[in-house]
Amino acid sequence: MSLRSNGRLSRxxxxxxxxxxxxxxxxxxxxxxxxxxxxxxxxxxxGVRRDALDGKPRFLITIAAAGGASIIDxxxxxxxxxxxxxxxxxxxxxxxAVQAVSGSPFRAxxxxxxxxxxxxxxxxxxxxxxxxxxxxxxxxxxxxxTSVNHVIAQKRAITGNAAWKGRTLQEAxxxxxxxxFPLPNVNMAVGGFAERGTDGSLPASCYAETVxxxxxxxxxxxxxxxxxxxxxxxxxxxxxxxRNELDDGxxxxxxxxxxxxxxxxxTQRADGAKLEVQDLITKLNxxxxxxxxxxxxxxxxxxxxxxxxxxxxxxxxxxxxxxxQAALAFLLLKHxxxxxxxxxxxxxxxxxxxxxxANPPLAFDYSHNDHRGGQAYMWARILGIIDxxxxxxxxxxxxATESLWDRTMLYVATDFGRTRGRPDNAMEFGTGHDLxxxxxxxxxxxxxxxxxxxxxxxxxxxxxxxxxxxxxxPGKFVSNEPDIYSGVLTAMGADLSGSGLPDASAFxx
Amino acid sequence: xxxxxxxxxSVVTAGCFCAPPAPPPPxxxxxxxxxxxxxxxxxxxxxxxxxxxxxxxxAALELRADQVCTELGQYQCAGQVxxxxxxxxxxxxxxxxxxxxxTAVTTPLVVDRIALSACARRVDADLATPQTAVVFRGVPLNxxxxxxxxxxxxxxxxxxLTRRVLLREPYDREVxxxxxxxxxxxxxxxxxxxxxxxxxxxxxxVSSTESVFY
Numbered sequence: 205m206s207l208r209s210n211g212r213l214s215r216x217x218x219x220x221x222x223x224x225x226x227x228x229x230x231x232x233x234x235x236x237x238x239x240x241x242x243x244x245x246x247x248x249x250x251g252v253r254r255d256a257l258d259g260k261p262r263f264l265i266t267i268a269a270a271g272g273a274s275i276i277d278x279x280x281x282x283x284x285x286x287x288x289x290x291x292x293x294x295x296x297x298x299x300x301a302v303q304a305v306s307g308s309p310f311r312a313x314x315x316x317x318x319x320x321x322x323x324x325x326x327x328x329x330x331x332x333x334x335x336x337x338x339x340x341x342x343x344x345x346x347x348x349x350t351s352v353n354h355v356i357a358q359k360r361a362i363t364g365n366a367a368w369k370g371r372t373l374q375e376a377x378x379x380x381x382x383x384x385f386p387l388p389n390v391n392m393a394v395g396g397f398a399e400r401g402t403d404g405s406l407p408a409s410c411y412a413e414t415v416x417x418x419x420x421x422x423x424x425x426x427x428x429x430x431x432x433x434x435x436x437x438x439x440x441x442x443x444x445x446x447r448n449e450l451d452d453g454x455x456x457x458x459x460x461x462x463x464x465x466x467x468x469x470x471t472q473r474a475d476g477a478k479l480e481v482q483d484l485i486t487k488l489n490x491x492x493x494x495x496x497x498x499x500x501x502x503x504x505x506x507x508x509x510x511x512x513x514x515x516x517x518x519x520x521x522x523x524x525x526x527x528x529q530a531a532l533a534f535l536l537l538k539h540x541x542x543x544x545x546x547x548x549x550x551x552x553x554x555x556x557x558x559x560x561x562a563n564p565p566l567a568f569d570y571s572h573n574d575h576r577g578g579q580a581y582m583w584a585r586i587l588g589i590i591d592x593x594x595x596x597x598x599x600x601x602x603x604a605t606e607s608l609w610d611r612t613m614l615y616v617a618t619d620f621g622r623t624r625g626r627p628d629n630a631m632e633f634g635t636g637h638d639l640x641x642x643x644x645x646x647x648x649x650x651x652x653x654x655x656x657x658x659x660x661x662x663x664x665x666x667x668x669x670x671x672x673x674x675x676x677x678p679g680k681f682v683s684n685e686p687d688i689y690s691g692v693l694t695a696m697g698a699d700l701s702g703s704g705l706p707d708a709s710a711f712x713x
Numbered sequence: 714x715x716x717x718x719x720x721x722x723s724v725v726t727a728g729c730f731c732a733p734p735a736p737p738p739p740x741x742x743x744x745x746x747x748x749x750x751x752x753x754x755x756x757x758x759x760x761x762x763x764x765x766x767x768x769x770x771x772a773a774l775e776l777r778a779d780q781v782c783t784e785l786g787q788y789q790c791a792g793q794v795x796x797x798x799x800x801x802x803x804x805x806x807x808x809x810x811x812x813x814x815x816t817a818v819t820t821p822l823v824v825d826r827i828a829l830s831a832c833a834r835r836v837d838a839d840l841a842t843p844q845t846a847v848v849f850r851g852v853p854l855n856x857x858x859x860x861x862x863x864x865x866x867x868x869x870x871x872x873x874l875t876r877r878v879l880l881r882e883p884y885d886r887e888v889x890x891x892x893x894x895x896x897x898x899x900x901x902x903x904x905x906x907x908x909x910x911x912x913x914x915x916x917x918x919v920s921s922t923e924s925v926f927y
Contacts, residue, residue, distance in 0.1 A: 387819075393807070394806075398807060398809065411815075413818055413819060414797050414798075414817065415797075416796075416803045416807050417794060420784060423785075423794060424795050424819045424822055424823045424826065426822060426826075427821070427823075427826055428829055431782075431833065433830075433836075434829045435829075435903075435909045436903065436909070438901065439901075439909045440825075440829070440916070442898065442901075443894065443914070444825075446891065446893075446894045446913070447921055450921065454886075454887075454921075454923060455745075455750055456922060457923075458750040459750055459752060459753050460753050460756055460758050462756055463756025463758045465756070465760065465816070468815060469816060469821065472816060475818045476818060476821045476825075479818070497787075498785060500785070552805070552806065
């Protein structure tokens with residue numbers, strides 16, 4: 205199912221969306237009434253005026269491009285002829301490898317190499333089709349970070365270096381739009397991308413639910429289903445009722461009832477019941493019934509109605525965690541479980557895919573061994589997942605007038621850039637970590653087909669921009685982490701009053 | 714000599730197959746305090762985490778740790794599938810080197826799964842071989858029902874369970890509530906109310922806050 209060329213839904217899609225909306229009526233008090241009821245002085249203090257929002261959620265998918273995804277190896281690549289006498293010693297490409305994207309400031313790299321560092325697989329990638337397809341939903345903002353330590357830089361990529369009380373972008377989005385969502389913030393990424401922010405004032409539900417095994421994780425979304433020999437649901441509910449009554453009145457409960465741990469536990473027990481009611485153990489379960497390895501039916505379980513379709517879109521989901529994460533991310537949004545989902549490749553080798561290696565060791569950081577091949581390979585991997593995910597989101601109605609993609613921001617977060625030097629004209633070389641880089645944002649909500657900032661071709665270093673006007677500022681190489689952070693939220697239409705964040709209107713479409 | 718041995722064997726054999734299993738010793742039921750429970754000033758509670766939780770459940774119900782809970786019969790609940798939800802770490806995959814330190818939304822559900830799985834196994838084993846029953850022994854049945862929900866055997870079993878899981882005697886409120894649970898199930902349409910009660914009371918004790926926090 206896809207939207208018509210005019211971006212509107214067909215009659216059948218509109219009817220389906222309306223039926224979904226009707227089915228969700230019982231949740232509407234949670235989604236809107238509760239939101240309004242929850243506007244408190246604390247909310248104002250936190251910077252959330254929910255009445256300023258349109259009452260409909262917006263979604264953030266953070267793609268954690270671990271290891272340092274270099275923007276000059278993708279959409280801001282530099283041709284050798286542009287770099288003059290420095291070209292041979294800088295990370296510039298043969299002119300023919302840097303393709304223009306028609307009607308766009310973006311560029312696209314074509315790379316062909318006989319091997320990937322010491323790994324004997326050929327690398328043959330081309331970013332042009334992706335850039336042409338999505339240019340109108342793409343914005344690249346140049347950046348200068350403040351750390352070249354992986355974990356620290358990763359965390360700063362999602363907090364803007366503590367730009368807003370230390371809360372992560374995902375936590376900010378969960379706070380703004382996550383009311384009534386059972387798991388507003390789900391994080392499947394690694395290292396600093398998976399860390400919690402430092403704003404301890406947020407409701408517990410804003411902090412991420414960590415998922416390390418997306419294929420089997422949905423089994424934990426029900427306390428009883430799929431357990432061989434377990435009693436019926438009615439019996440479990442009777443037992444829970446007895447347990448909870450005794451818990452509250454027990455000596456233990458009265459002694460420690462005021463503790464943070466038990467207060468949280470009681471809330472989480474209640475929240476868990478909401479997960480069970482929605483049958484998420486089924487809806488989010490991508491794995492097929494495949495005895496004897498996966499005997500779902502023998503345990504009273506079944507695959508998601510979307511399972512077969514998603515397994516077709518992400519055929520390596522069994523062996524490639526990134527594909528499994530992407531499939532789960534889609535379902536978390538589709539079923540209104542989460543408003544912020546974080547996915548990304550890890551630093552381990554993943555065996556699989558058409559040439560035997562789905563993920564090289566250290567992901568983008570394989571650039572230490574083979575910069576150009578590693579970047580090309582990993583960019584292709586990231587863009588391939590994004591392409592499939594966006595296609596799914598475009599085809600999924602949000603309501604009668606919008607698709608899920610219309611309300612989704614996709615932020616490709618990364619640690620940092622890479623050093624620019626190379627031995628004379630070397631095509632295979634290693635690079636280190638560099639503060640200078642850029643970020644890719646994709647959404648119908650961003651100012652599309654836009655580069656904020658630019659690249660000095662003589663040095664291949666990215667210079668800055670005015671986050672309010674978008675005007676490029678050659679010679680500006682100061683840290684702008686808060687600008688990027690603010691830009692993501694500004695483009696999404698978040699209420700930033702009281703945040704102290706810089707005006708980043710230039711990001712908004 | 715040989716005759717003595719035969720006699721001993723016959724007595725033992727008779728004991729194994731004919732004598733009804735003795736119920737657990739009666740509990741020394743404690744009176745539930747109505748007031749006077751001091752709230753902890755520090756409230757420094759910790760969730761047990763995957764290893765401690767599973768080992769404690771295994772010890773209490775006399776199961777092997779790997780029998781406590783598996784997903785789809787083959788993937789360890791605590792060690793593999795739900796390790797992080799239970800506060801564990803996963804350094805080699807996603808690089809989670811430190812536990813989160815707080816429980817997650819899914820943690821109570823995962824605890825319920827572990828408790829249900831372990832209890833189902835314990836009850837199955839105890840009902841299958843009453844002579845060697847560990848927890849649910851000496852409970853008279855009437856077909857699939859409990860023969861007497863008001864008898865002394867149920868408090869004895871509740872006491873046994875409480876001692877094993879919570880390392881103390883039960884309070885009177887707990888005994889009466891779990892006996893009430895037996896009556897609720899007896900009055901329900903449940904096909905096997907006796908088994909359901911055993912599973913339910915075991916589940917309630919094993920997944921109680923007192924059991925999973927320390």
